[in-house]
Amino acid sequence: MSTTVDAAPVSAMIPVATRTQKLGRLVLDYPLGAFGAVVLLIMVLAAIFAPLIAPYDPTVGDSTALFQPPSAQYLLGTDAFGRDILSRLIYGARISLMVGFGASTGGIVIGTTIGVLAGYLGGWFDTVSQRIMDALLAFPMLLLALAITSVLGPSLTNVIIALGLPIVPRAARIARASTMSLINTTFIEAARATGCSDTRIIFRHILPNTFAPLLVIATAYLGLAIVQEAALDYLGAGIQEPQSSWGLMMTGSATSLALTAPWIVIIPGLAICLAVLSSNFLGDAIRDALDPKLQRSLR
Amino acid sequence: MAQFLFARFWSGLMTLFCVAVIVFIIVRVIPGDAAMMLTGAGAGVVSEQELEAVRERLGINQPLPVQFVAWVGDFVRFDLGTSIRTGAPVADEIAARFPYTLQIAVMAMVIAVVLGVPAGVLAARFTGSWIDRLLQTLSVAGLAAPSFWVGLLIILSLVTFFRWSAPLFWEPFWVSPIQSITQLIWPAIAAGLRQLALIARMTRSIMLEVLGEDYIRTARAKGLSEARVIFRHGLTNGSLPIVTLIGFEFAALFGSLIITETVFNVPGLGQYVITAIMNRDYPAAQAVVLLLAGIVVIGNLLVDLIYGWLDPRMRLKGKPS
Numbered sequence: 001m002s003t004t005v006d007a008a009p010v011s012a013m014i015p016v017a018t019r020t021q022k023l024g025r026l027v028l029d030y031p032l033g034a035f036g037a038v039v040l041l042i043m044v045l046a047a048i049f050a051p052l053i054a055p056y057d058p059t060v061g062d063s064t065a066l067f068q069p070p071s072a073q074y075l076l077g078t079d080a081f082g083r084d085i086l087s088r089l090i091y092g093a094r095i096s097l098m099v100g101f102g103a104s105t106g107g108i109v110i111g112t113t114i115g116v117l118a119g120y121l122g123g124w125f126d127t128v129s130q131r132i133m134d135a136l137l138a139f140p141m142l143l144l145a146l147a148i149t150s151v152l153g154p155s156l157t158n159v160i161i162a163l164g165l166p167i168v169p170r171a172a173r174i175a176r177a178s179t180m181s182l183i184n185t186t187f188i189e190a191a192r193a194t195g196c197s198d199t200r201i202i203f204r205h206i207l208p209n210t211f212a213p214l215l216v217i218a219t220a221y222l223g224l225a226i227v228q229e230a231a232l233d234y235l236g237a238g239i240q241e242p243q244s245s246w247g248l249m250m251t252g253s254a255t256s257l258a259l260t261a262p263w264i265v266i267i268p269g270l271a272i273c274l275a276v277l278s279s280n281f282l283g284d285a286i287r288d289a290l291d292p293k294l295q296r297s298l299r
Numbered sequence: 300m301a302q303f304l305f306a307r308f309w310s311g312l313m314t315l316f317c318v319a320v321i322v323f324i325i326v327r328v329i330p331g332d333a334a335m336m337l338t339g340a341g342a343g344v345v346s347e348q349e350l351e352a353v354r355e356r357l358g359i360n361q362p363l364p365v366q367f368v369a370w371v372g373d374f375v376r377f378d379l380g381t382s383i384r385t386g387a388p389v390a391d392e393i394a395a396r397f398p399y400t401l402q403i404a405v406m407a408m409v410i411a412v413v414l415g416v417p418a419g420v421l422a423a424r425f426t427g428s429w430i431d432r433l434l435q436t437l438s439v440a441g442l443a444a445p446s447f448w449v450g451l452l453i454i455l456s457l458v459t460f461f462r463w464s465a466p467l468f469w470e471p472f473w474v475s476p477i478q479s480i481t482q483l484i485w486p487a488i489a490a491g492l493r494q495l496a497l498i499a500r501m502t503r504s505i506m507l508e509v510l511g512e513d514y515i516r517t518a519r520a521k522g523l524s525e526a527r528v529i530f531r532h533g534l535t536n537g538s539l540p541i542v543t544l545i546g547f548e549f550a551a552l553f554g555s556l557i558i559t560e561t562v563f564n565v566p567g568l569g570q571y572v573i574t575a576i577m578n579r580d581y582p583a584a585q586a587v588v589l590l591l592a593g594i595v596v597i598g599n600l601l602v603d604l605i606y607g608w609l610d611p612r613m614r615l616k617g618k619p620s
Contacts, residue, residue: 131313131314131317132317132321134310134314134317135314135317135318135320135321135592136321137595138314138315138318138592138593138595138596138599139318139321139554139588139591139592139595140551140553140554140555140557140591140592140595141554142554142555142557142558143554143557143572143588143591143592146557146573146576147325147576147584147588148325150576150577150579151325223443227445230445230447230448231445231447231558234447234558235558235561235573235577236577237576237577250447250448250451257455259458259459262455262459265448265451265452265455266452266455269444269445269448269451269452272445272448273440273443273444273445273448276442276443276444276445277439277440277443280439280442280443
């Protein structure tokens with residue numbers, strides 16, 4: 001009888017966290033990560049609903065309003081063709097985020113596949129794939145992307161491929177390392193002893209354990225892909241006019257723009273910084289939340 | 300030790316070989332061959348025989364493996380072919396441009412190390428203070444800002460505040476060192492900012508680790524000055540990973556310079572390779588891409604060797620992972 005009396009207050013004392021409360025605690029524990037997530041979410045929403053939000057058509061300029069400074073009519077000013085910079089920024093978010101998410105997801109999926117197989121199978125597959133990955137790592141990321149877009153031609157898909165490829169060896173290296181560290185652990189041995197197939201071991205036991213580091217590098221490469229995409233566009237090897245992207249918005253001679261319209265150069269760069277900062281913060285928070293021991297070894 | 304050296308050299312050589320294969324494949328995949336490019340064929344003005352003659356001259360009518368061996372053979376003998384765009388030997392063009400790139404890279408790295416290491420030490424010594432938070436914020440910002448945008452901002456401010464104009468002629472270092480340094484300091488800052496932030500963060504986290512060790516407490520307990528404790532006992536022991544990072548970043552810097560040079564219009568290797576790729580000048584593009592990748596491979600190899608030399612444990616273990 002006493003047990004039933006005691007049970008009620010004890011269970012009442014342990015707070016059962018609802019989903020909102022859990023989320024609230026995450027936000028309190030990782031304020032910067034929450035900031036990053038919110039900013040990225042806003043950017044994604046702005047990109048999706050660009051036609052509804054953008055005040056002007058991003059491709060059509062007003063020839064009577066060239067190089068307008070930020071004002072009530074044009075919140076962030078206009079560019080050399082009289083196009084509204086805010087509208088171009090919002091439409092540019094589409095390109096930047098599509099390339100960023102596309103390249104980092106694609107690169108990490110392919111890289112993980114290669115890395116896990118190399119770590120698990122070993123043998124000639126490991127040797128050959130590692131050689132190729134090492135060779136790919138030797139190329140400066142931007143140079144490799146530039147070479148690929150020049151071969152494939154500049155288009156959105158090709159830019160995603162070009163920026164995803166340099167991510168492959170970097171993801172493969174991490175996936176391989178964590179597979180190798182898992183493969184001799186007792187729980188894999190136990191799984192094998194109970195008769196698990198290789199596929200089951202890879203999908204049920206290895207992949208979930210490589211998830212944390214890969215999620216962290218996914219956010220890091222999201223930011224990196226956004227920067228490199230802007231660089232490709234800036235060089236004229238990526239997205240082409242009259243489409244809008246953050247890198248494209250900065251092209252033109254900085255020396256002459258300095259005296260006429262410096263905001264044309266400053267504003268898209270701030271947008272890139274904010275996106276990269278947000279994905280870095282989010283990545284840091286995910287790393288701390290999922291695995292406090294994980295080294296800060298990302299570059 | 301000999302075994303360690305041999306293993307590292309062999310693996311570096313194999314990587315270089317794979318790099319060459321990848322460059323070769325990328326160039327060969329491009330639709331339309333170099334003969335078409337050279338003669339401007341496609342409009343129907345060049346006959347098939349003329350095309351064949353050009354292919355014969357360039358050696359691209361031979362089987363791919365033969366071409367590959369010939370190309371690599373020429374490359375090791377520094378015969379890099381002639382540029383399609385300018386008609387000048389690629390080796391000469393590279394030789395004229397490489398000094399600028401090397402100088403910017405060295406200057407950027409010097410800036411990054413000279414400012415980054417003390418900043419990291421300072422932040423670690425005063426953890427949690429306002430100076431630590433300020434330095435942390437600055438380094439986070441430095442990592443997020445794209446280097447070409449930083450370059451553009453530098454140009455904007457120079458023009459706005461100092462009426463700066465881009466030099467029409469970039470003085471080579473050996474002609475007038477001082478003028479060359481003052482001209483290239485701006486691209487160097489733009490390129491080095493990221494490395495500066497990385498080195499400062501790395502130094503901070505390593506110093507935090509080292510300063511928590513017992514021997515640091517011992518050093519303090521026996522009454523050594525704070526400066527001696529931090530620099531002689533702390534930084535010396537933490538220097539190995541910092542040196543490694545500096546080595547890797549120096550090699551990686553050549554990659555990020557390609558865009559900085561374009562922003563500042565410096566006639567270096569980076570600007571050259573971009574022009575070559577954009578104009579489909581294959582002999583020039585493949586030579587410079589291979590050279591830049593080779594710098595990274597050799598740089599990483601040197602870092603490995605230095606690491607093995609500084610830390611005897613590495614020699615026995617072989618590959619650091």
